[in-house]
Amino acid sequence: MSLLRNYLNKIRPNFEEGGKLSAFRSIYDGMDTFLYVPNTTSKCGVNIHDAIDSKRIMSMVVIALVPALLFGMYNVGYQNYSAAGTIATASFFEIFFFGFLAVLPKIVVSYVVGLGIEFAWAQWKNEEIQEGYLVSGILIPLIVPVSCPLWILALAVAFAVIFAKEIFGGTGMNIFNVALVARAFLFFSYPTRMSGDSVWVAKDSILGFGNTLPDTFTCATPLAGIAQNAEVSYSICDMVLGFIPGSIGETSIIAIAIGALILLWTGIASYKTMLSVFVGGGLAAALFAVSGMSSIPWYEHLILGGFAFGAVFMATDPVTSARTEKGKWIFGFIIGALAVIIRVMNPGYPEGMMLAILFANMFAPLIDYCVVQANISRRAKRLTHK
Amino acid sequence: MANVVKLKKGLDINLAGEAEKKRICLKPNGKYMLQLDDFVGVTPKVVVKPGEKVKAGDVLFINKEYPEVKFSSPVSGIVTEVLRGERRKVIGIGINADAVQNYVDFERKDVRSLDAEAVIAALLEAGLFGYINQLPYAVSANPRTRPKAIFVSALRDMPLACDFEFELEGQENDFQAGLTALSKIAKTYLGIGRRQSSGALIGATDVEVTVFDGPCPAGNVGVHVNHLCPVNKGETVWTVEPTAVIFFGRLFNTGCVDLRRTVAFAGSEVAKPAYVDMLVGQELATLLSNSIKNDHKVRIINGNVLTGRPTTKNGYLGAHTSEITVIPEGDNADEFAGWIMPRFGQFSVNRSYFSWLFGKRKYALDARVKGGERHMIMSGEYDRVFPMDIYPEYLIKAIISGDIDKMEQLGIYEVSPEDFALAEFVDSSKLELQRIVRSGLDLLRKENA
Secondary structure, three states: OHHHHHHHHHHHHHHOOOOOOHHHHHHHHHHHHHHEOOOOEOOOOOOOOOOOOHHHHHHHHHHHHHHHHHHHHHHHHHHHHHHHOOOOOOOHHHHHHHHHHHHHHHHHHHHHHHHHHHHHHHHHHOOOOOOHHHHHHHHHHHOOOOOOOHHHHHHHHHHHHHHHHHHHOOOOOOOOOHHHHHHHHHHHHOHHHHOOOOOOOOOOOEOOEOOOOOOOOOOOOHHHHHHOOOOOOOOHHHHHHOOOOOOOOOOOHHHHHHHHHHHHHOOOOOHHHHHHHHHHHHHHHHHHHHHOOOOOOHHHHHHOOOHHHHHHHHOOOOOOOOOOHHHHHHHHHHHHHHHHHHHHHOOOOOOOHHHHHHHHHHHHHHHHHHHHHHHHHHHHHHHHOO | OOEEEEOOOOOOOOEOOOOEEEEEOOOOOOEEEEEHHHOOOOOEEEOOOOOOEEOEOOEEEEEOOOOOOEEEOOOOEEEEEEEEOHHHOEEEEEEEEOOOOOEOOOOOOOHHHOOHHHHHHHHHHOOOHHHEEEEOOOEEOOOOOOOOEEEEEOOOOOOOOOOHHHHHOOOHHHHHHHHHHHHHHOOEEEEEEOOOOOHHHHOOOOOEEEEEEOOOOOOOHHHHHHHHOOOOOOOOEEEEOHHHHHHHHHHHHHOOOOOEEEEEEEOOOEOOOEEEEEEOOEEOHHHHOOOEOOOOOEEEEEEOOOOOEEEOOOOEOOOOOOEEEEEEOOOOOOOEOOOOOOOOOOOOOOOOOOHHHOOOOOEOOOOEOOOOOOOOOOOOOOHHHOOOOOOHHHHHHHHHOOOHHHHHHOOHHHOOHHHHHHHHHHOOOOOOHHHHHHHHHHHHHHHHO
16 A cells, blocks of 8 residues: 555656646546545644545445446346346346446446546646535436437536536535436437437347347336326336336335435435425325326325435435525425426426426525524524513 | 533544543743733733743733733743744743742732622733633623623533543632632623532532533533523623633632643543643643653644644643643554545544444544545534534635625624534534634624724
């Protein structure tokens, strides 16, 4: 280990101001602090610090996403093989590896484009590289359909990183969830590639794995089916386990639940936000079910589509969600309720989670403002009631 | 039975090297320096010259803003230097102590017979008034305004803090005299901890005793003020650390300025952590020689690990310092891949580390920041360790953006930098909260002047 440390120390002067590689200082800093905890000691204020830092937090979120990612890969293969009718003869390895090959390029494109912009931006602004994109970079591939072309994905990532994050001031300053902005960009700019019946199953075989399906093959997500009042052929068991068509990471409730446990246990996600999303969604769905406007039982709204994934990984994003504890309850409730309202009331959008979260992101500062204002007026009253 | 205020929010950090309840005997080397930075908000005017002879209790410098506030010498001896730093700012006044100490006689007084004016006049005359702090602004108190209340916290619960009950043994009369004196000025509140059982605390007279039951920072005087008598705009509350109350009591009971205090000498790098009696301004060299475990780089802190200031082996005991803490500096730790390693030796409130598993284990933490500074990312981190009716995150944001109206509305008059010490410790974005709060308080003080 000390060899590596010595090597880093040796090359450091090249990257410092005046060094021949000073244009890549942000990359060097990023790598150095990634490999070793910085040895900087406190200059003022407290003399000891908690071991937690934003690198650790972001890494934990990425770890929490791994079950959904791995299952997503498997499900991509599963959908392809079952569409071709060869699922019974395919091995687990074949199925997973096909999915792996189909998903990997998306992750690579997402990280290369996103981190590339981050590094360049950090260098330009003379700042440290911030870790926020580590999470967004893995979220984005998980919330797009498997057939989303890479160039479109790259475009969406670039748009989201620049216009949703960097121009607001970087990680911690953005108003909207970066990954969802990327998805919204795709959704509105390339609607035919993002929704409909023909995007959810990978149709081309890769390196000999998987099956090539005819271009005309279609397979709707259960939610789209419900929106068109079609019969849904998936069992509750399939929906919970995740063997249904959908965006790559969103289908398995089990995998998402494992992620949720990691996030809640480490305290990175707020249980208040997460719980109130489900409460809001459940209540709205129950009301629609009672009134006869929704044809499915209330709980299916919570396990279908991106609802669970959004509730666990998107709504709880600390930067774009409400920051006050009371505000988190309201914020989550709005997301849940709104997502179901959009699904049921708007025939054009079978899925409402993305729009609901973006909408709530917009209102988070207002929610917090009201909560904080209560404290302010309490203090002001104390003065007048002296 | 005293009132009990239960607090849930907060965090006790278990550090290795707690001071054992026995006193080390120290032979002072005669070097003293009163450090002016210890008296926050004071613009000093030095009134002695090098070579001048002073007695313990003679004035060394005064507050330019309020010239009646004087600061007296802790020892008798010869002034050796007026140490100046950048832009000739006075840093300290050095004194070489006499072998036999001479005290200025301020005459004994029966505190019970004094009124508010007489108490303040006596403290001003003896150069002890500057040991009183005030809220708002968390600065040395202004003698021309009368406070609505005075707060004394006898509970020190910062990591490795000096146990005040231990210090109090044998000084009960002086402590009570000091409390009685303060109670003449305004209603005086004494905050104590749940485990404190000394009769001089529980049975203190002339004051309202309140028990604060909860984790650190239950002992912060700012928390007491916020719960019992919050400061509104235009109001003033004085806060006095308990040792200063003993100083005041000694002045009235003996007529002398005697700034002897008990200091906890603690920290993971101290060979035998224990208590030691020292005078304010005493050189630390005698204490520190041969008592630090390893030769490797250490950080010596004038105060506790959360609010103290780093000093050197040749530093001097601060005026408000009740601990000398020594921890590893850690700037050569080279810890690999901290973002993913289990790091069992590290303490964290976050459960991605394993300190939740080890219960009462004691940690030897070093002075590393352990991460880069970021914008505020996580929400609610400060809240969990901030037992006051204030939104710390929003207050910090208001200070950073320089929004004076917002700062006032969010309660900046009720806080001092030390209230944010724990929040600064747990902050994953590694912001320098105490510095930020101090800058906000200074800004407001300037604006309202």
